[in-house]
Amino acid sequence: MDSARVAITGFGAITPLGLTAADTWSSLCAGRVGINTITAFEPVGFSCKLAGQVPDYQIRDYVPKAYRKATKLMSRDIELAVIASNEALIHAGLVTKGIDPENINIDPERVAINLGAGLISCDLVELAPAVAASTTDGKFDIHKWGRDGLNLVTPLWLLKYLPNMLACHIGIIHDIQGPSNTITCAEAAGHLAIAEAAQVIARGDSDIALAGGAEAKVNPIVMIRQCLLKRSTIENNDDPAAACRPFDADAKGSVFGEAAGIVILEELQHAGRRNAKIYAEVVGFGQSNSINPVYEHIEPDGKGIQIAIERALAEAAIQPDDLDLIIPHGTGIPADDLAEANAIQAALGDAAAKIPVWPTKSMLSNAGAASGAVDVIAALCAMRDGIIPAAKNCDKKAAGCNLNIINKPHQKNIRFALCCSYTYGGQTAAVVLKKSV
Amino acid sequence: MTERVVITGMGIVCPLGHDVETLWQAILAGKSGAAKTTIFDASTFPTTFDAEVKGYNHSRYVKNPQLHKYSNRGSGFVIGAAVEACRQAAIDVETNEPTDGIDRKRLGIYLGAGEGSIDNDVFFAAILEGWDAQKSQMDWGRWAKVSFGRMDPMRELEQEPNMPAAHLAMLTGARGPTRSCLTACAASTQAVGEATVMIRKGDADVIIAGGAHSMIHPLGVTGFNRLTAISTRNDSPETASRPFTASRDGFVLGEGAAILILESLSSAKKRGVEILAEIIGYGSSSDAFRVTDMHEEGRGAIQAINAALADAGITYKDVDYINTHGTSTAENDSIETKAIKAVFKEKAKNIPASSVKSMLGHLIGAAGAAELITCVLAIRDNIVPPTINLNDPDPALDLDYVPNKPRKMPVNVVVNESFGFGGQNNVVIIKRYQD
Numbered sequence: 001m002d003s004a005r006v007a008i009t010g011f012g013a014i015t016p017l018g019l020t021a022a023d024t025w026s027s028l029c030a031g032r033v034g035i036n037t038i039t040a041f042e043p044v045g046f047s048c049k050l051a052g053q054v055p056d057y058q059i060r061d062y063v064p065k066a067y068r069k070a071t072k073l074m075s076r077d078i079e080l081a082v083i084a085s086n087e088a089l090i091h092a093g094l095v096t097k098g099i100d101p102e103n104i105n106i107d108p109e110r111v112a113i114n115l116g117a118g119l120i121s122c123d124l125v126e127l128a129p130a131v132a133a134s135t136t137d138g139k140f141d142i143h144k145w146g147r148d149g150l151n152l153v154t155p156l157w158l159l160k161y162l163p164n165m166l167a168c169h170i171g172i173i174h175d176i177q178g179p180s181n182t183i184t185c186a187e188a189a190g191h192l193a194i195a196e197a198a199q200v201i202a203r204g205d206s207d208i209a210l211a212g213g214a215e216a217k218v219n220p221i222v223m224i225r226q227c228l229l230k231r232s233t234i235e236n237n238d239d240p241a242a243a244c245r246p247f248d249a250d251a252k253g254s255v256f257g258e259a260a261g262i263v264i265l266e267e268l269q270h271a272g273r274r275n276a277k278i279y280a281e282v283v284g285f286g287q288s289n290s291i292n293p294v295y296e297h298i299e300p301d302g303k304g305i306q307i308a309i310e311r312a313l314a315e316a317a318i319q320p321d322d323l324d325l326i327i328p329h330g331t332g333i334p335a336d337d338l339a340e341a342n343a344i345q346a347a348l349g350d351a352a353a354k355i356p357v358w359p360t361k362s363m364l365s366n367a368g369a370a371s372g373a374v375d376v377i378a379a380l381c382a383m384r385d386g387i388i389p390a391a392k393n394c395d396k397k398a399a400g401c402n403l404n405i406i407n408k409p410h411q412k413n414i415r416f417a418l419c420c421s422y423t424y425g426g427q428t429a430a431v432v433l434k435k436s437v
Numbered sequence: 438m439t440e441r442v443v444i445t446g447m448g449i450v451c452p453l454g455h456d457v458e459t460l461w462q463a464i465l466a467g468k469s470g471a472a473k474t475t476i477f478d479a480s481t482f483p484t485t486f487d488a489e490v491k492g493y494n495h496s497r498y499v500k501n502p503q504l505h506k507y508s509n510r511g512s513g514f515v516i517g518a519a520v521e522a523c524r525q526a527a528i529d530v531e532t533n534e535p536t537d538g539i540d541r542k543r544l545g546i547y548l549g550a551g552e553g554s555i556d557n558d559v560f561f562a563a564i565l566e567g568w569d570a571q572k573s574q575m576d577w578g579r580w581a582k583v584s585f586g587r588m589d590p591m592r593e594l595e596q597e598p599n600m601p602a603a604h605l606a607m608l609t610g611a612r613g614p615t616r617s618c619l620t621a622c623a624a625s626t627q628a629v630g631e632a633t634v635m636i637r638k639g640d641a642d643v644i645i646a647g648g649a650h651s652m653i654h655p656l657g658v659t660g661f662n663r664l665t666a667i668s669t670r671n672d673s674p675e676t677a678s679r680p681f682t683a684s685r686d687g688f689v690l691g692e693g694a695a696i697l698i699l700e701s702l703s704s705a706k707k708r709g710v711e712i713l714a715e716i717i718g719y720g721s722s723s724d725a726f727r728v729t730d731m732h733e734e735g736r737g738a739i740q741a742i743n744a745a746l747a748d749a750g751i752t753y754k755d756v757d758y759i760n761t762h763g764t765s766t767a768e769n770d771s772i773e774t775k776a777i778k779a780v781f782k783e784k785a786k787n788i789p790a791s792s793v794k795s796m797l798g799h800l801i802g803a804a805g806a807a808e809l810i811t812c813v814l815a816i817r818d819n820i821v822p823p824t825i826n827l828n829d830p831d832p833a834l835d836l837d838y839v840p841n842k843p844r845k846m847p848v849n850v851v852v853n854e855s856f857g858f859g860g861q862n863n864v865v866i867i868k869r870y871q872d
Contacts, residue, residue, distance in 0.1 A: 003638070044578030045585065073728055108725065109740065117619075119552050119597050122656075125575050128568040131561055140561035142655060146481030150659050158660030159728050159858065163598070164620045168859030171725040177737065179721035180861060181627055184550070184598040184619040192616050196631065203634060205721075205744070220577060220584075228590035287614045288542070289606040293504055296594055307542060307612055424594060425603035427615050 003202035009276040010092025010264035011377045012084040016052035025381040028389045033241040033363050035255050040218045048232030050240050051218045052257025052365025062086050077120050080260035081166040081214035092264040096174035112178040112206035114197035116189025116213030116369035117163035121221040178206040188421045189213050190372025191429035195285040207270045212373030214260030245393040246330030246359035247337050247401045254331040257365030261373030279380045284432035286311025296424045298336050302343025304428040309347035312430035320351035325417040327375045330359030341401040357403040362392040372421040379417040383435045439637040444713045445705050446526025446698030447810050448518040452488035461814050465843050467825045469675035471689045476653050483662045486674035487653050488691035488798025507591040509553035510651035514694035515601040526698035527710050530608050538708045545613035545641040546602050547632035549624025551650030551802035553596040559587040601649040613641040621857030626805030630719030632699050642704040650802030651692035679826035680763035680792035681770050681838045688764040691798025695806035712870040714813045718749025724860025735776030741862035742780045749866045753781045758821050760812045760853045763792025774834045791839035795825040805855035812851040816869045819848050
C-alpha cells in the first residue's frame with residue numbers, strides 16, 4: 001500500500017473496572033472482575049440480574065464550564081464517550097479548545113472522529129409521566145398521547161438518542177471539524193470504527209482521528225432483550241465474579257455492561273514531528289459477514305470471523321506465528337464462543353494452539369460497541385508492559401475450544417496483537433496492532 | 438493505482454414507488470408522496486401526515502421470505518431495493534452457487550441504516566404497568582413481567598440498526614467488508630462515500646451501498662414534533678414539503694430504502710455490465726457547532742463540498758447540477774443556500790439546485806442514497822428534477838431551485854449534498870461515465 005502509516009498515540013477508557021484506562025488496566029492485571037448485581041435499576045423479575053457498571057462519576061467534571069448546560073442533552077452512552085475522549089486527548093498530548101483554548105495544538109479541520117455506537121434506549125422513567133398522562137380506562141390511548149402526553153416530552157428529547165450524538169458532542173467540545181462517522185454494527189462497531197478512522201488517515205483526509213466506541217447497556221430494555229434472546233447467563237446470579245465464562249465448559253451466557261474506549265490515531269510522521277509517544281501501529285484489518293439463518297448467533301464454523309482474521313493478517317503482511325496475543329470477542333455464549341474458536345483455529349492453523357488468548361469480557365462484561373475499543377486499549381497496555389493478565393473463569397476449556405487460554409499472568413514481548421469481534425446480524429472485524437520499536 | 442468506481446445497479450422502495458422507473462416518472466410528473474398518516478393513528482399529533490411506503494411486501498421479491506420474516510419496515514424495504522439493484526447489476530441473489538463473476542469475499546455491504554420501531558403496544562403497556570405515579574418511580578418487576586410476557590425476542594433484535602445489512606448478507610452471500618453507519622440525515626451519503634473509498638483502495642470489487650430507514654412511528658414523530666422539525670401543514674400534506682419557499686415550516690417525514698451497486702471499473706468491464714455513472718468525489722466534515730443547529734455560515738457544509746470537489750479533481754465551475762439536502766426547514770434551506778453561494782461563487786445562481794425532498798419527503802438515513810439515484814437518472818436522461826411547491830419563493834433565497842417543472846438540459850456532473858442533525862455533512866459527486 002502506498003498509503004500513510006497509522007500510529008496510536010493515546011487512549012482513554014471508562015469501564016466497570018475504572019474511570020480511566022490506567023485504573024482499568026491495573027484492575028485487569030490484579031484479576032478483578034467488574035461484574036456485579038445491577039444497581040442502576042432493581043432487576044426484579046430479570047432472568048439475569050448482573051451487569052458490568054462503571055463506578056460513579058459526575059459528567060460536569062469532564063466538560064468545560066461553558067458546556068455544562070449541554071450535559072442535559074447527554075444520554076449515558078454520550079457521557080461515557082465524552083469522558084473517555086477527554087482522557088485520550090490528554091494522554092496523547094493534544095490540546096483542543098475543550099482542554100485549553102489558550103494553547104491549542106491541533107488543526108481542527110485535520111482531526112476526524114469515528115465512533116462505534118449502539119442502539120441507545122430511552123430512559124423509561126423520564127418518559128413514564130407522559131405515558132401515564134395518556135390513558136383511557138387504564139390503557140394507553142394514542143389520541144391522548146398526541147394531544148397531551150407528547151407535550152410532556154422534553155423538546156430536545158430525540159437528540160439524546162441519535163447514535164451520532166456521541167461524536168457530535170465530542171466534536172463540539174473539542175472543535176473537531178474533520179470527517180465524522182458513527183458505525184452502528186453493534187458488538188463489532190468499535191473495531192470497525194477504528195478501522196475506518198485509520199483509513200481516513202491513510203488516505204490523507206486527516207492527520208489525527210479519535211476512534212473507538214461507547215455503549216451503556218445497563219438499561220432495562222437492553223437487558224431484557226438480552227435475556228429474551230437467551231444471550232444473558234441465567235446462572236451465577238449469586239456469584240457475579242464467576243458469571244461470565246468465555247470458552248469455559250460451564251459457560252451459560254454473557255453478562256452485559258457499559259464502557260467507552262477511545263484511541264487517538266495519528267499519521268505516523270505527524271506523530272513523529274511532535275515527538276508523541278507511539279504505543280503501536282495499526283497495521284491490518286479485516287471484516288466480513290457471518291451468514292446464518294439463525295442470525296442472532298454467529299454461524300457455527302465461524303467462517304465470517306475466519307475471513308476477517310485472514311484479511312487482517314494479510315494486510316499486516318504477517319504469519320500466524322508472528323502473533324503474541326489474541327483478544328477474542330469471547331462473550332461466554334457457548335455456541336458463539338465455539339464458532340469463534342473454530343474461526344481462530346481455521347485462520348491460524350497450528351499456531352492457534354500456541355498463541356496466548358486472553359478474553360476480557362469475564363472481567364469487563366460485554367459492553368457492545370465499546371468492547372472492541374476497550375480490547376484494543378487492553379492490548380496496547382499489554383504491549384507496553386509486556387504482560388498478559390490472567391484469564392478469568394476459564395477453568396476447564398469447552399469441548400472444541402483448543403485455544404491457549406492462560407490462567408496466570410504471563411510476561412511476554414508482544415510484537416503483534418490481534419483483536420477480533422463479531423455481532424448478532426453477522427458483521428465481523430479483526431484488527432492487528434504492531435508494537436512500536 | 439486507485440480503482441475508478443462506477444454505479445452498475447440501482448433499486449428503491451420509497452413513497453413514490455417500489456422501483457426506480459416508477460420513482461423517476463413520479464418525479465418528472467412532480468408528484469408528492471405525502472398523505473395522511475396510516476401506519477399509526479396520528480390524528481391528534483401536531484403533524485398528522487407523512488410520506489409512507491404503501492402496499493409493499495418483501496415476500497414478493499424473494500424465494501425464501503421466511504428468512505426475513507421478522508424484518509421491520511426498514512429491513513424489509515431494503516430487501517426489495519437490493520433485489521432490484523442486484524438484478525440490474527447482474528448479481529445473483531439467494532444462491533450458494535453464484536455465477537455472476539463476483540468473488541463473495543470481494544462483495545461488500547455499506548449501509549446508512551436506521552433503527553427499527555419499538556414494539557409500541559408492549560412498550561407503552563409495560564410502562565403503564567410498572568409506573569407508580571404516587572412515588573414517581575418504576576416498579577421494574579411489574580414492568581419486566583409484561584415485557585417478558587409480550588416482547589418477541591426477534592422483533593426486539595430487528596430494531597438494531599445493523600439488521601438491514603444482516604438481511605443483505607443473507608440475501609447475497611456477501612463476505613467482503615461490511616459496515617453500517619448512522620449519521621442521522623447524512624448516513625447513506627456517507628455510506629456511499631466510504632464504500633467508494635474502499636473500492637478505490639482495493640478492499641472490495643463490488644459494494645452494495647445505500648440506506649434504509651423508517652422513523653414513522655409514534656415516538657419518532659413525537660421526537661420530530663417536539664423539535665419542531667417537521668411541517669404541521671395538516672390541511673395540505675402534498676404541498677407541505679416546500680423547500681426554499683417563504684412559507685416553509687419543516688420537513689415531511691418519509692421512509693424507504695435505496696441501494697446502489699458500486700463496482701470497480703475493472704470489475705464492471707470484466708463482467709460486461711452496464712455502467713450507469715461514475716462516482717468521482719466524496720467529502721465529509723463536521724460542524725462542531727451545536728447539537729441543535731447548523732453552523733450559521735454553513736462552515737461544515739462548505740468544507741464538505743470543497744473536500745468532495747478536491748477529491749474529484751474538479752472545480753465548482755465543472756458542476757452541472759446540485760441535488761440539495763433541501764429539507765424545507767427554515768434553517769437548512771437558508772444555510773445551504775449560503776454554503777452553495779460560498780462554494781460556487783459567481784456560478785452559484787446559474788447552477789440548477791433542486792430538492793427532490795419536495796416530492797419524496799425526507800427519508801432520514803435513506804435520504805442521501807435515494808436522492809443519489811435521482812442524480813444518476815438526471816445524468817442518464819439529461820433532465821434536472823424539479824423542486825415542487827415552489828410558488829412563493831423566499832426572497833432571501835435566490836438560487837435557481839428549478840421550480841415546479843423538470844428541466845431538459847445537459848447534465849454530466851452532479852453534486853449530491855446531505856447534512857444531518859448534529860452537524861454531519863457528507864457530499865458525493867457523480868459524473869457521466871466516459872471510458
